Amino acid sequence: MKIGNVLSPPPAxxxxxxxxxxxxxxxxxxxxxxxxxxVSHNHITAFMQQQQLPARHDKMENxxxxxxxxxxxxxxxxxxxxxxxxxxxxxxxSGFMKNNxxxxxxxxxxxxxxxxxxxxxxxxVEKTLPDGxxxxxxxxxxxxxxxxxxxxxxxxxxxxxxxLSKLAAALRNSYTVAALHSIRKSAGEEGSADKKLIGMARAxxxxxFNATIWDVLVDPxxxxxxxxxxxxxxxxxxxxxxxxxxxxxxxxxQVVEFYENLGFEADPEGIKGMFWYPRY
Amino acid sequence: xxxxxxxxxPLRTPLVLKATPRRNAVVLAQKQQQQQQTLTAxxxxxxxxxxxxxxGFALHRTINKLNLDHLNSVFVAVGFPxxxxxxxxxxxxxxxxxxxxxxEKAERPVAFARATGDxxxxxxxxxxxxxxxxxxxxxxxxxxxxxxxxxxxxxxTNIALYSEPxxxxxxxxxxxxxxxxxxxxxxxxxxxxxxx
Numbered sequence: 001m002k003i004g005n006v007l008s009p010p011p012a013x014x015x016x017x018x019x020x021x022x023x024x025x026x027x028x029x030x031x032x033x034x035x036x037x038x039v040s041h042n043h044i045t046a047f048m049q050q051q052q053l054p055a056r057h058d059k060m061e062n063x064x065x066x067x068x069x070x071x072x073x074x075x076x077x078x079x080x081x082x083x084x085x086x087x088x089x090x091x092x093x094s095g096f097m098k099n100n101x102x103x104x105x106x107x108x109x110x111x112x113x114x115x116x117x118x119x120x121x122x123x124x125v126e127k128t129l130p131d132g133x134x135x136x137x138x139x140x141x142x143x144x145x146x147x148x149x150x151x152x153x154x155x156x157x158x159x160x161x162x163x164l165s166k167l168a169a170a171l172r173n174s175y176t177v178a179a180l181h182s183i184r185k186s187a188g189e190e191g192s193a194d195k196k197l198i199g200m201a202r203a204x205x206x207x208x209f210n211a212t213i214w215d216v217l218v219d220p221x222x223x224x225x226x227x228x229x230x231x232x233x234x235x236x237x238x239x240x241x242x243x244x245x246x247x248x249x250x251x252x253x254q255v256v257e258f259y260e261n262l263g264f265e266a267d268p269e270g271i272k273g274m275f276w277y278p279r280y
Numbered sequence: 281x282x283x284x285x286x287x288x289x290p291l292r293t294p295l296v297l298k299a300t301p302r303r304n305a306v307v308l309a310q311k312q313q314q315q316q317q318t319l320t321a322x323x324x325x326x327x328x329x330x331x332x333x334x335x336g337f338a339l340h341r342t343i344n345k346l347n348l349d350h351l352n353s354v355f356v357a358v359g360f361p362x363x364x365x366x367x368x369x370x371x372x373x374x375x376x377x378x379x380x381x382x383x384e385k386a387e388r389p390v391a392f393a394r395a396t397g398d399x400x401x402x403x404x405x406x407x408x409x410x411x412x413x414x415x416x417x418x419x420x421x422x423x424x425x426x427x428x429x430x431x432x433x434x435x436x437t438n439i440a441l442y443s444e445p446x447x448x449x450x451x452x453x454x455x456x457x458x459x460x461x462x463x464x465x466x467x468x469x470x471x472x473x474x475x476x
Contacts (some may be wrong), residue, residue, distance in 0.1 A: 155376060162401070170398040204404075206396045208371035209363070212404050246467065248404075248447040250440060253462030264466040270445035273436070273465020276428060 077219035082172050118237050124180070124230055137227060139199070141238045143177035149197035157217050170215075176242075177206035178235040180218070180227055198222045201235050211239050213249040215237075305393045325429075327375070327422050337390070337419070338382045339426070343372045346380060358409045376403055377430045383414065391419040393427045403431045405441040424454050431457050440465075 002077070010226055047278075128134050133235040139262055147168045180199030198219040205211035213235065218228045239247055250273050251259050267273075312326050326423060329339060340346065346366040353415060356362050365464075371394075372378060378394035390411040397403035410420040442465050443451050 032354075095430060108372065166400045169400045173398040173400070202398075204396055204398050204402065205374070206371040206394075206406070207374040208367045210371075210396065210404070212396070212402075214398070214402055242469075246466065248442065248467050250463050251466050253464065256464050256466070259466050263468055263470070265469050266464040266466045268467045268469065271442050271460040271465065271467075273440060273449060273463065274443050274448070274451050274458045275440050275460050275463070276457075277455045278457055278460035 034138075118241060119232065122228070125225075128187075129184075134185050134187060136183045136185075137180065137222075138181045138183055139231065139234050140181065141176055141178045141235065143171060143174070143179075145171060145177055145179045145197060145200055147171065150200060153197055153200065153217060153219060156219055159217070171202065173204070174202040174214075175207060175211060176235065176238055177202040178231055178238065180222075180231055182222070199231050201228055201231050203235060203239060205239070205244055207244075209244070210246040210248065211244045213247065216249075228258070229262060232259075236263070303406075305316075307432065313362075324433045325422070325425050327418050332381070332422060333412065336384050338384050339422075340380050340382060341378065341430070343369075343378065344365050346383075346389060350374075351380075352391060354389060354392065354411050355407070357412055360409070376436075377433075378429060379427045379430070381419055381423060390414040391423045393423045394430055395427060397431075397436060399436070402438045402440070405439065408441070420450065421454065424451075428454070442467075 051221070080140070120142045121138060123136050124139045125137040147164055150167060150171070151161070151164060167184065178201050179197060181194045182194075184194040184196075184200045196219075199217065199222065201213055202215040203211045203213045213232070216228065216232065218231070236247060249259065249264065251264075260266065324415050325376060332339060348368050352362060352365055352368065358401070374396070375394040376441055379392070380389045381391040382388065383390045388411075391409065391414065393405060393408040394401045395405045405424075408420065408421075408424065441451065441456065443456070452458075
């Protein structure tokens with residue numbers, strides 16, 4: 001039985017991605033009237049109603065199932081969004097591509113980033129594939145994770161199967177569930193879009209002092225691009241913004257370095273993680 | 281070291297538990313092998329409830345009647361920073377399980393522990409404290425054993441905690457293992473961020 005987090009990006013490509021990302025920042029801000037997000041809302045709404053998400057002990061409590069307008073209000077930075085949007089399309093049109101996979105644009109300075117509220121959902125990365133299909137990687141912290149998608153993703157990374165009902169309960173009882181979805185849209189077509197869960201991380205908490213991050217996973221075919229790093233960074237920001245001061249996790253030995261690079265310290269002041277009769 | 285004369289001997293009891301409705305309901309839902317394991321743990325309390333009661337200690341499993349200022353002073357007495365009692369209340373209300381021992385004569389909490397988690401897979405135990413004047417008589421062990429039992433009854437077998445180096449020896453006899461299989465506990469530190 002695997003305990004803790006299992007995220008094993010190949011070290012070499014992670015370093016490369018980290019180097020590439022060093023001077024890049026993720027695009028910031030959602031698309032207010034994006035047809036793709038609009039289309040997928042019915043699915044999200046249906047799932048959320050079915051899940052009967054618990055009331056959250058913060059502003060998010062009043063959040064209704066996602067709507068494009070709502071995302072805009074959550075972000076509330078129209079000017080910046082349209083500026084970024086313009087920059088985006090500019091860079092795509094000019095054929096700016098660092099490598100085959102990632103296309104990231106500069107966003108405003110880090111200081112600004114840290115002070116502003118993180119919206120519930122926004123686009124992390126956008127790229128145009130060779131066949132003209134546009135793919136967006138969307139981060140969301142609203143917990144809109146389909147439990148069947150999650151189980152399929154867990155299978156993909158090789159985790160042992162867990163009962164669906166328990167998975168659903170675990171998601172419900174988690175303080176924050178952050179997810180990465182890939183949304184693919186054929187060039188020129190408005191309408192149908194492919195939405196796929198490609199990453200997730202969740203945190204349990206007492207809503208006041210401590211939070212613990214569990215179940216961090218990224219689809220193997222999307223690993224090595226810095227997405228896991230982005231996922232955790234944004235999750236941390238979400239937690240810090242909710243005033244949770246102590247963020248902890250348990251890391252398998254091969255990913256300790258990954259989390260150290262994100263600002264985590266192993267055994268701080270000699271404090272040790274202990275498990276009750278662990279089964280190896 | 282225990283000052284109690286009648287130590288309850290762990291019995292290999294048959295599958296008849298002390299009658300508490302929620303125990304029965306949850307236990308029935310588990311697999312047979314896991315049931316065996318957890319039941320063995322469930323019956324093995326070093327100090328029985330009766331022994332505690334006869335020494336003037338009352339066990340509590342809810343925050344009802346818990347004076348948070350008294351609890352806060354126990355936290356401070358063992359070296360925790362003083363925290364806002366409103367925040368403590370929120371934390372306790374959002375904990376999966378908690379247990380505290382009251383010294384009836386003083387009507388004050390003298391031992392405490394709580395656990396947070398997702399209610400199905402994982403649980404982390406926090407804030408394990410025993411008032412310094414009451415340490416060394418088995419109260420910490422009593423609270424921990426029972427808290428673990430509560431979590432096991434819910435079917436949670438992945439139970440973890442963060443231990444200061446000087447109390448590793450307290451947790452080990454309770455069945456806790458440090459860094460199993462190379463897993464490391466990590467904490468986010470805002471101050472130290474590696475240059476990326």
